[in-house]
Amino acid sequence: MARLTEIVTTSVWPRPDIDARRPSEANCVKRHEEFAEERAGSSEWFELSDRLRAHVDVLAGGADPWDRWHRWVAEATATR
DSSP: OOOEEEEESSSSSOOTTTTOOOOOHHHHHHHHHHHHHGGGGTTTTEOHHHHHHHHHHHHHHOOOOHHHHHHHHHHHTOOO
């Protein structure tokens, strides 16, 4: 079975250095058109391709977003 992924275009952690605004409808439509071949039916999910992986890597800026999220959770927990 093909591995599926969802393109997340918003930040999951509230940090002032990261733009966490909800993406515009136009940007969502653009991404769905750009990666139409990777879409899993008519859902919000996409099959992970080399082209989609390259796009996600650019958005991540060379860092694993889950590592960043884990760090944010640890820092938020430590300050409580």
